[in-house]
Amino acid sequence: xxxxxxxxxxxxxxxxxxxxxxxxxxxxxxxxxxxxxxxxxxxxxxxxxxxxxxxxxxxxxxxxxxxxxxxxxxxxxxxxxxxxxxxxxxxxxxxxxxxxxxxxxxxxxxxxxxxxxxxxxxxxxxxxxxxxxxxxxxxxxxxxxxxxxxxxxxxxxxxxxxxxxxxxxxxxxxxxxxxxxxxxxxxxxxxxxxxxxxxxxxxxxxxxxxxxxxxxxxxxxxxxxxxxxxxxxxxxxxxxxxxxxxxxxxxxxxxxxxxxxxxxxxxxxxxxxxxxxxxxxxxxxxxxxxxxxxxxxxxxxxxxxxxxxxxxxxx
Amino acid sequence: xxxxxxxxxxxxxxxxxxxxxxxxxxxxxxxxxxxxxxxxxxxxxxxxxxxxxxxxxxxxxxxxxxxxxxxxxxxxxxxxxxxxxxxxxxxxxxxxxxxxxxxxxxxxxxxxxxxxxxxxxxxxxxxxxxxxxxxxxxxxxxxxxxxxxxxxxxxxxxxxxxxxxxxxxxxxxxxxxxxxxxxxxxxxxxxxxxxxxxxxxxxxxxxxxxxxxxxxxxxxxxxxxxxxxxxxxxxxxxxxxxxxxxxxxxxxxxxxxxxxxxxxxxxxxxxxxxxxxxxxxxxxxxxxxxxxxxxxxxxxxxxxxxxxxxxxxxx
Numbered sequence: 001x002x003x004x005x006x007x008x009x010x011x012x013x014x015x016x017x018x019x020x021x022x023x024x025x026x027x028x029x030x031x032x033x034x035x036x037x038x039x040x041x042x043x044x045x046x047x048x049x050x051x052x053x054x055x056x057x058x059x060x061x062x063x064x065x066x067x068x069x070x071x072x073x074x075x076x077x078x079x080x081x082x083x084x085x086x087x088x089x090x091x092x093x094x095x096x097x098x099x100x101x102x103x104x105x106x107x108x109x110x111x112x113x114x115x116x117x118x119x120x121x122x123x124x125x126x127x128x129x130x131x132x133x134x135x136x137x138x139x140x141x142x143x144x145x146x147x148x149x150x151x152x153x154x155x156x157x158x159x160x161x162x163x164x165x166x167x168x169x170x171x172x173x174x175x176x177x178x179x180x181x182x183x184x185x186x187x188x189x190x191x192x193x194x195x196x197x198x199x200x201x202x203x204x205x206x207x208x209x210x211x212x213x214x215x216x217x218x219x220x221x222x223x224x225x226x227x228x229x230x231x232x233x234x235x236x237x238x239x240x241x242x243x244x245x246x247x248x249x250x251x252x253x254x255x256x257x258x259x260x261x262x263x264x265x266x267x268x269x270x271x272x273x274x275x276x277x278x279x280x281x282x283x284x285x286x287x288x289x290x291x292x293x294x295x296x297x298x299x300x301x302x303x304x305x306x307x308x309x310x311x312x313x314x315x
Numbered sequence: 316x317x318x319x320x321x322x323x324x325x326x327x328x329x330x331x332x333x334x335x336x337x338x339x340x341x342x343x344x345x346x347x348x349x350x351x352x353x354x355x356x357x358x359x360x361x362x363x364x365x366x367x368x369x370x371x372x373x374x375x376x377x378x379x380x381x382x383x384x385x386x387x388x389x390x391x392x393x394x395x396x397x398x399x400x401x402x403x404x405x406x407x408x409x410x411x412x413x414x415x416x417x418x419x420x421x422x423x424x425x426x427x428x429x430x431x432x433x434x435x436x437x438x439x440x441x442x443x444x445x446x447x448x449x450x451x452x453x454x455x456x457x458x459x460x461x462x463x464x465x466x467x468x469x470x471x472x473x474x475x476x477x478x479x480x481x482x483x484x485x486x487x488x489x490x491x492x493x494x495x496x497x498x499x500x501x502x503x504x505x506x507x508x509x510x511x512x513x514x515x516x517x518x519x520x521x522x523x524x525x526x527x528x529x530x531x532x533x534x535x536x537x538x539x540x541x542x543x544x545x546x547x548x549x550x551x552x553x554x555x556x557x558x559x560x561x562x563x564x565x566x567x568x569x570x571x572x573x574x575x576x577x578x579x580x581x582x583x584x585x586x587x588x589x590x591x592x593x594x595x596x597x598x599x600x601x602x603x604x605x606x607x608x609x610x611x612x613x614x615x616x617x618x619x620x621x622x623x624x625x626x627x628x629x630x
Contacts, residue, residue: 003628013630120532140466148533151455151466153487153496154596158532161600172468181468183628184621186458212346217435217473220462222439248563287477303630306499308609311317313498315328315618 001178004166005189008112008133009044009065009091013034015179016168017292019069020068020143021278022046023197023204026054030061031292037192039066040093045264048079055087059151065091067112071144072097085109096144096228099129114168115276116147123159130290135191141282142194145222145229149206152182152252167265174282176302180310192299194280200291203271208277215283226251227258233277238270318483323448324406326379327351328615329504331450331483332410332607334384335458336360336593337520337582339514341369345376346516346607352507354381355408360579363394370402380406382410382427386459399466410457410544411459414444429483433461435533438474438503449478451504453486457509460537460544467497475501489597491617495625505612509595515606520585523592528608530598541566542573548592552577 005014017024017032017038029039041058043051053066068089070080071143073096081102084092093134094105095116101294106113107130115126115137123134138152138158139145150158152171160167166189174195182190197204198212211233222231223241232238244257258276266275319360320329332347333338334357344354355371358366366383373381383404385395388411393515396417399407407421410431421428430441438449451577452473453467454460465473467486475482484502497505512519513527525630526548537546538556547553580592583623586624605613 042445100541125462134493138466138468139464140469148539150532150596151468151487152449152455153453153468154455154468154599155532157490157492158599172466177472177499177501178468180625181499184496184499184625185490186492217470222464223361281465284469284473300630307625307628307630310499313622315615315622 005168006172007195008166009038011038011065013296015296015299016040016189016191017196018094018170018191018193019043019067019232020193021263023202024069025203025262026061027201027203028196028199028292029054029066029171029230031199032056032296033062033064035293035296037296038091040069041066042069042296043075044069045082045268047084048076052083052087053079055083055089062199067091067093069095071095072099072101081105084111089146093135095135097297097304099126100119103129105129116170117159118155119148119150120158120262120290123163125167127163131165132227133166133168134159135147135168136187137191138169138223140231141171141283142197142220142231142283143278145231147225147229151224153185154184156182156187156307172282173278174280174285176299176304178282179299179303194282195286195295195299196292197279197294198283198286198289200289204267207270207272208267209289211272211277212279212283212286213288215279215286217284219280220279220281220283222304224254224258226254230276231276233279233283235266235275235277236273237266282287318503320483322352323481326353326380328523328611329498330611330614331504331506332511333357333485333506333508334382335486335512336578337356338517339384340518341373341376342515343511343516343607344369344381346514347511347611348377348379348381350608350611352611353406353478354379355384356381357384358395359384359386359389360583363391363398364408367398367402370398370404381544382408384408384410386410387414387416392417397490399426408450410450412495414441414446416442418446424603427484429564430484432474433470433569434463434465435473435477438478444477446480448481448483449474450483450485451502452506452536454485454598456486457512457546457598458593460546462540462544464537466560468500469568470489471497471502487595487597489595489600491614491619492621493597494614494618495621509597510601510610511607512594512600513601513604514610515604522585522587522589523582526587527594527598527601528603530559530594530601532596532599535594539569539573541569545591545593546595548580548594548598550590550592551588552581554593567623581604
């Protein structure tokens with residue numbers, strides 16, 4: 001039986017490298033695509049001209065398919081879409097917004113559209129909007145997150161049952177075993193973020209990558225739920241958030257405390273105290289910064305090992 | 316290769332029926348054991364004489380192994396342990412407390428001891444205390460829960476890597492596919508709660524069972540984190556909790572609002588408005604109340620189907 005996601009994107013492995021702010025520029029996306037995954041440029045942290053530059057560089061660095069991730073709430077979204085169409089990008093992942101707004105325009109221009117959801121209602125909305133596939137992203141994922149807090153283990157089967165579209169699991173996946181686990185739940189493929197955020201080719205600051213490899217099971221938290229829930233590493237900035245909660249800060253005060261540019265400060269500039277360090281719970285399993293090619297072969301190797309292990313279970 | 320949990324308990328399938336307050340009396344535990352799982356009597360909602368009665372009835376109803384779950388913070392814990400030793404119970408699952416306190420005494424009396432944990436530190440503590448196996452329970456689980464909020468997908472691999480003991484995954488598991496998924500992560504077996512809470516043999520009130528089958532992906536929430544975090548169905552009582560948070564209620568006020576006996580009121584007496592309806596996120600996948608035997612054969616059948624599906628993946 002042909003894998004729906006491999007067929008849809010014409011890639012070697014059913015693995016998507018998540019489009020992540022401050023991590024996934026052309027270096028990471030092209031490395032992922034060259035290693036047989038689908039690489040995604042994360043446009044959420046890019047001005048339109050920067051996005052344009054990354055697309056051009058990515059085309060030079062790989063002749064394999066790659067795509068762009070666009071957070072739909074991004075202020076420059078019109079310009080981003082314009083660049084994507086002009087550069088003839090064929091694969092777009094949309095997230096954090098209403099899929100109804102842009103899907104038709106993209107599809108009319110021959111773009112394959114995938115939408116990221118964290119609950120069953122948005123999965124339905126995405127399917128109705130005409131997307132080609134869905135990413136089901138659970139509570140354990142890094143960065144911006146849904147408010148229902150459904151974990152990947154519980155979300156994937158619900159969406160699988162409701163939707164007929166090709167399904168990509170995300171959140172908590174950084175190994176061959178978790179890849180196999182989510183495919184057992186009904187996913188056709190997986191989207192991997194944190195593991196690639198800590199790759200050599202990630203454009204994140206080395207200090208941030210190091211803090212990922214030093215994470216433990218107690219390092220991340222989903223917070224700022226009054227604004228947009230975000231999973232991040234607990235640091236001095238998070239302590240300030242906790243203090244704000246203690247004094248019953250208003251939503252407005254939290255917005256001011258968060259301010260602008262904290263993700264860049266932490267993830268790109270390496271300010272581990274004052275930055276917003278977005279990463280998933282799976283960070284606790286990441287012990288070193290490796291090249292993408294090595295990460296991919298580790299995942300595939302473990303996937304095959306677990307596949308044999310599962311086949312050997314007699315029940 | 317022999318399954319460690321099947322060997323440890325001398326059972327047919329690597330499935331544990333979770334000991335749950337107000338749900339798992341002798342009827343559920345004996346039905347689960349008779350169907351090839353390990354049945355557990357949930358002593359957390361029982362006075363000592365009631366526990367004694369349930370153990371005696373369970374012995375009459377099955378000649379298969381069964382056990383008792385004891386929350387270690389339970390006020391009558393001394394009497395419960397006394398009954399367990401007197402009745403020569405051979406398997407005890409402990410939870411919600413320090414495993415160091417009772418493990419030695421139980422082990423000295425030939426009892427197999429399993430401890431439930433939600434983080435890696437407690438897993439280490441449990442192993443040092445001499446327990447025979449560990450249950451790793453994720454954020455999606457119903458009822459009382461850990462504060463680290465690690466999901467089953469992220470928790471199981473961490474504990475697997477750290478501990479050498481037989482490992483049971485819990486939280487978000489109610490089907491053959493999720494069973495296979497967590498075994499792919501390294502678990503030797505699974506503990507299933509919610510799916511059995513909604514069985515015919517569960518002693519929960521029919522109205523509560525019905526509310527489980529009517530759950531959606533947005534029905535449960537982990538709340539009251541200032542006291543002991545608990546996952547429950549959002550109802551009128553939960554609205555009161557939300558209102559208390561809005562007016563910045565103190566921990567003491569929350570305790571008063573919760574009061575005593577709300578779990579009994581909701582789960583056993585069927586008061587869906589004022590009761591505390593403890594259940595896991597997996598409830599959204601449960602669409603009917605079935606006999607335990609049927610639930611077990613559904614799970615095993617699906618497990619085998621997914622096993623074939625996984626074997627067919629060529630990567």
